[in-house]
Amino acid sequence: MSLSDHVRTLGRGPGRSRSLTEDEAADAMAQMLAGAAPEAVGALLMLLRMKGETAEEIAGFARAAQAPLADWLQADLDWPCYAAGRTRGLPWFLLAAKLVAGSGARVLLHGWNGPDPAIRQGLTALGIPVVATPEAATRALDGQGIAYLPLEAAHPALFRLLDLRRTLGLRSCVNTVCRMLNPGRASASVQGVFHPSYRLLQADAAQLLDWRNLSVIKGGGGEFERHPGMEIAGFGLRDGVPWQGSYPARVQDHRRLSDLDLPTEALTALWQDDNGPEFARQIVLGTAALAFDTLGAAPDLTALWRARSVLQSA
Known part of the structure; x- marks a missing residue:
């Protein structure tokens, strides 16, 4: 899916839009980190702000954001x-x-x-x-x-x-x-x-x-x-x-x-x-x-x- 697909999921309007699943959120974050179109990034972030984030969305975003840090030493x-x-x-x-x-x-x-x-x-x-x-x-x-x-x-x-x-x-x-x-x-x-x-x-x-x-x-x-x-x-x-x-x-x-x-x-x-x-x-x-x-x-x-x-x- 492209980032615009995730924007569409969030922004279709009353009765048609929905929150992202955890996997969809992880995919969206991976694309944003990789350098997706800034217009789509801004649209997605502000749609989430207006809607309010879910735990599934935050978990998916965090999972994708953490992936590049696999080499860091474990802390307590x-x-x-x-x-x-x-x-x-x-x-x-x-x-x-x-x-x-x-x-x-x-x-x-x-x-x-x-x-x-x-x-x-x-x-x-x-x-x-x-x-x-x-x-x-x-x-x-x-x-x-x-x-x-x-x-x-x-x-x-x-x-x-x-x-x-x-x-x-x-x-x-x-x-x-x-x-x-x-x-x-x-x-x-x-x-x-x-x-x-x-x-x-x-x-x-x-x-x-x-x-x-x-x-x-x-x-x-x-x-x-x-x-x-x-x-x-x-x-x-x-x-x-x-x-x-x-x-x-x-x-x-x-x-x-x-x-x-x-x-x-x-x-x-x-x-x-x-x-x-x-x-x-x-x-x-x-x-x-x-x-x-x-x-x-x-x-x-x-x-x-x-x-x-x-x-x-x-």
């Missing part, structure tokens, strides 16, 4: 980060990811955050390796247990589809597909969303993809980063079975995450010297606790925080 925890950061302060979740990696789990972050430089700056400040090849990822995961994979380096074709937001003026389902990419084929994944309706969509798509463990939350700015002063609802999978959970607030503090208006150096101050607001520390510990829960672990977070590896001075 998949950690996508694709939000624009407009309602989030500093990326404190990076410290949570380092804490999980320090326990022995291999954590592979991947992402793209548009014009928001905070995450890339945070990676540099915290010494988290940024990798562009499977070989570099292997060295980083073997050496530090953590690595960040920029989407534009790992999957240029998918990045071009994601970057169509600048042309189309609207978010497309590619944002969700990127969160489902799991380039390290990890058995556990943590995902944040901005719109709560996407929590079940991503959980249902993950089950179709035969994932084992997944936690999706409405996180800070759309990232997997929990607010420590609020009860958090989680959705996803445990051992391949649909799961929902609830986590109580850790502190009595209801400020917004973005109210912590601090420079990037605050990330290293908290990690190196345990110097910073208690609210930020609880963001880190609470986010790490959810990640560990996804991995099926429940370590003593206080002890793990005290024993964390301290960055060496430059």
Whole structure:
């Protein structure tokens, strides 16, 4: 089938159009990644936006998008980060990811955050390796247990589809597909969303993809980063079975995450010297606790925080 056939399936009009099957979605994504006519690509993505994506469509798109990444080393925890950061302060979740990696789990972050430089700056400040090849990822995961994979380096074709937001003026389902990419084929994944309706969509798509463990939350700015002063609802999978959970607030503090208006150096101050607001520390510990829960672990977070590896001075 051509991509125009899939556009026709979606756009025939009331009573005649329908959603794509998982196999049709996989075929459509393969064609888009291979360089299908841009007019057809734009039409398909915007028809899906108007209709609303199904779990079958997201699963099919993700399956096709993941196929070119077969050479990447397997990780233990998949950690996508694709939000624009407009309602989030500093990326404190990076410290949570380092804490999980320090326990022995291999954590592979991947992402793209548009014009928001905070995450890339945070990676540099915290010494988290940024990798562009499977070989570099292997060295980083073997050496530090953590690595960040920029989407534009790992999957240029998918990045071009994601970057169509600048042309189309609207978010497309590619944002969700990127969160489902799991380039390290990890058995556990943590995902944040901005719109709560996407929590079940991503959980249902993950089950179709035969994932084992997944936690999706409405996180800070759309990232997997929990607010420590609020009860958090989680959705996803445990051992391949649909799961929902609830986590109580850790502190009595209801400020917004973005109210912590601090420079990037605050990330290293908290990690190196345990110097910073208690609210930020609880963001880190609470986010790490959810990640560990996804991995099926429940370590003593206080002890793990005290024993964390301290960055060496430059």
